[in-house]
Amino acid sequence: MSPESQASEALPSRRRRALRGGRHRGDESFLLPPGSPALVLAVPGSAARPGAAVAAELARLVEIEHTGQPALVGFLEGGEQALGPLLGGLRQQRPDEPAAVVVPLITGPDPAVRHAVAHAVAQAPAPMLAAEPLGPHPFIAEALHDRLADAGLARADRIRMMTMVTEAGGIIVATPGGAEAVRQAEITSVLLASRLATPVFTASLDDEAGVKAAAEQLRLAGAHSVAVAPHLIGPEADAGRVAAAASVAGGRHAAPLGAHPALARLAALRYVEALAAALSGNG
Structure with missing residues (x-):
């Protein structure tokens, strides 16, 4: 199989779906093949902090509207639903792909969050990728x-x-x-x-x-x-x-952005961008 064919199979394919059950897929919607790396949202703060439920709702929107596969949530502080143990439990589904792509759930650059995500990725037993923050976009x-x-x-x-x-x-x-x-x-x-x-x-x-x-x-x-x-x-x-x-x-x-559908689209997009860059670099 040619490298181009392998990359085509590994990368999520862009798709749109017709209306079904009152919901529809957004413009940034991707079909994740079976065995794709996990999409993990890295959330500042702890699971006990007010506003933490926003991450769970965004994860639900990501998987329902954009990937078709479960999106996971890991917090950067506290022991409950912590990012480090979450990544520690993930394994590669394919030898040539990372076990997960970690998307920081922030709207722009934050050195503390970037460092925490990079540390968790480096400490994970399986290869992982760190994606860019959601914004600017x-x-x-x-x-x-x-x-x-x-x-x-x-x-x-x-x-x-x-x-x-x-x-x-x-x-x-x-x-x-x-x-x-x-x-x-x-x-x-x-x-x-x-x-x-x-x-x-x-x-x-x-x-x-x-x-x-x-x-x-x-x-x-x-x-x-x-x-x-x-x-x-x-x-x-x-x-x-x-x-x-x-x-x-x-x-x-105004209220914070919260679980806005645009953020779910961005999380899926950052996942695909990170995965595509890594596969391209390995090609």
């Missing part, structure tokens, strides 16, 4: 838009005429992490601003002065009101930090 902007609309802070439909006048005000995309996380989130902010035809600034949830400065810039730019869009999924930060940021900004806030 246009899907994140889509999810932020939806959460803002859910809270009544943005139009539900995407604005297609940039000259339209809206009362959406200004948006602060507030992300966990430091300067690098903010730089990466700025990509998403640009995409969100394009969707809403609304000024969008980016700030760190950990930087009260930065949030306040972003709010001031928005008001100087003519924003009638300011809203905070949390650039986080849920388990990785205390929800109280979002409310505190909104208070500093003098506005309201």
Whole structure:
């Protein structure tokens, strides 16, 4: 069998399915062949932390909507459902493929999470792959838009005429992490601003002065009101930090992204990208 044929069999195939049972497959939907490496979501924090149930729901969406195979969840802290023991119990189904692809359940770069995932992968008894974080990606902007609309802070439909006048005000995309996380989130902010035809600034949830400065810039730019869009999924930060940021900004806030279908699409996509890169590198 040629290397091209082997790669074709090993990689998930892209597919769309017709409506069935009230559910449908998304654009990023892949058929995993039997014996494919496990897809593991690496979740910041512990299973006992508020918001941890979001990971289980995203795993369910990944397997039902996008892969057809079980998606597993491992937490980076605590003893319950910990990532290390989970990876330790996985074995290769095929000798030329990893036992699992670990997808960090974060919206952007986080050195602590990257290190923890890399350590767990290196300590696993079977070969594993670490995928990239979910963002930045246009899907994140889509999810932020939806959460803002859910809270009544943005139009539900995407604005297609940039000259339209809206009362959406200004948006602060507030992300966990430091300067690098903010730089990466700025990509998403640009995409969100394009969707809403609304000024969008980016700030760190950990930087009260930065949030306040972003709010001031928005008001100087003519924003009638300011809203905070949390650039986080849920388990990785205390929800109280979002409310505190909104208070500093003098506005309201949307909910964290949670188990948004766009994040499930991204998790499946990052899995396939990591697996394809590894197979290509071995070719």
